[in-house]
Amino acid sequence: MTDEAGFRTRLEAQAYGLGFDLVGVAALGVPGTVDHFDRWLEAGYHGEMAYMARGAELRRDARRPHPGATHAIVVGMRYGGTEPSGPIARYARGDDYHDVMRERLRALIPWLATELGRAIDARPYVDSGPLLERDLARRAGLGWFGKNTMLINPRQGSFFFLGALVVDVALPIDAPFDADRCGSCTRCLDACPTQAFPAPRVLDATRCISYWTIEHRGEIPAPMRALIGELLFGCDICQEVCPWNVRFAMPSREPAFAPRAAVAGKDARTLATEWLAMDEATYRETFRGSAITRAKLEGVRRNAAIVLENLERMPAGSA
Numbered sequence: 001m002t003d004e005a006g007f008r009t010r011l012e013a014q015a016y017g018l019g020f021d022l023v024g025v026a027a028l029g030v031p032g033t034v035d036h037f038d039r040w041l042e043a044g045y046h047g048e049m050a051y052m053a054r055g056a057e058l059r060r061d062a063r064r065p066h067p068g069a070t071h072a073i074v075v076g077m078r079y080g081g082t083e084p085s086g087p088i089a090r091y092a093r094g095d096d097y098h099d100v101m102r103e104r105l106r107a108l109i110p111w112l113a114t115e116l117g118r119a120i121d122a123r124p125y126v127d128s129g130p131l132l133e134r135d136l137a138r139r140a141g142l143g144w145f146g147k148n149t150m151l152i153n154p155r156q157g158s159f160f161f162l163g164a165l166v167v168d169v170a171l172p173i174d175a176p177f178d179a180d181r182c183g184s185c186t187r188c189l190d191a192c193p194t195q196a197f198p199a200p201r202v203l204d205a206t207r208c209i210s211y212w213t214i215e216h217r218g219e220i221p222a223p224m225r226a227l228i229g230e231l232l233f234g235c236d237i238c239q240e241v242c243p244w245n246v247r248f249a250m251p252s253r254e255p256a257f258a259p260r261a262a263v264a265g266k267d268a269r270t271l272a273t274e275w276l277a278m279d280e281a282t283y284r285e286t287f288r289g290s291a292i293t294r295a296k297l298e299g300v301r302r303n304a305a306i307v308l309e310n311l312e313r314m315p316a317g318s319a
């Protein structure tokens with residue numbers, strides 16, 4: 001490609017026009033974090049998330065999941081870091097990001113084909129398949145891995161979704177983000193109510209409230225139930241306390257990520273009471289196209305019962 005600067009400007013315009021807030025390009029190869037990921041799996045920190053362990057061989061080289069692909073356009077889309085904290089993690093208050101992001105990434109394909117003057121082979125990934133998107137995002141210059149394991153962008157914080165469009169085209173790449181801007185800060189590690197970080201940048205999912213309230217099926221052990229407090233679905237604490245979010249989090253531009261009426265502005269007691277009373281039909285209707293469906297009705301009601309139990313134990317006036 002001869003007009004690299006011009007391409008970069010047009011790619012940014014196209015990506016921002018589609019609603020993405022970050023964009024960069026990386027060459028596919030062996031991820032820098034693949035050993036770290038293997039050690040994480042070996043330690044059992046993924047818990048019951050068996051899908052994490054699948055596709056290890058494909059994950060060892062980002063060129064493998066989609067043969068023929070050589071580069072990736074990596075994007076980020078903000079999801080409301082300026083929203084107030086509450087009983088539902090910010091990412092799950094609006095529509096399911098997988099659908100929204102995949103559709104937008106697909107919209108880049110005809111644009112890129114026109115730009116190059118040829119048909120291209122491309123595939124979007126959004127938290128799907130054996131592709132380490134966070135690793136690609138760092139390589140594409142979007143940010144660094146915080147001690148809370150999130151990718152942090154120095155101008156926008158970490159409240160954004162990541163996605164990648166892998167392509168069979170040698171695009172001009174961005175410089176990787178090599179700096180570690182966490183410095184001596186340990187706020188995320190200190191704030192975690194369940195001490196889910198055995199070390200900086202290592203998350204033991206089996207101690208994380210997001211894991212228990214979203215991924216786990218069945219009963220939650222008593223010690224963890226108490227630590228869940230008022231959190232009905234997911235947990236944002238280790239992101240909320242991060243100074244990069246405190247200073248630089250920006251609102252989402254995406255209407256699909258705005259909190260739905262069924263959850264917006266409601267406190268833990270109100271939501272938990274509503275959720276506990278839900279039948280299957282109401283649940284499906286309320287959360288169609290929402291990430292909350294991942295917990296299934298059983299999980300949502302289980303979480304609601306725990307939160308109500310915890311609220312009963314709290315001294316009056318603290319909830």
Ligand code: SF4
Binds near residue numbers: 210
């Ligand atoms: S999401 Fe919550 S429970 Fe999980 S590591 Fe972060 S602060 Fe801890």
Ligand code: SF4
Binds near residue numbers: 146242
């Ligand atoms: S809270 Fe501090 S240590 Fe944690 S990710 Fe943010 S800057 Fe890094």
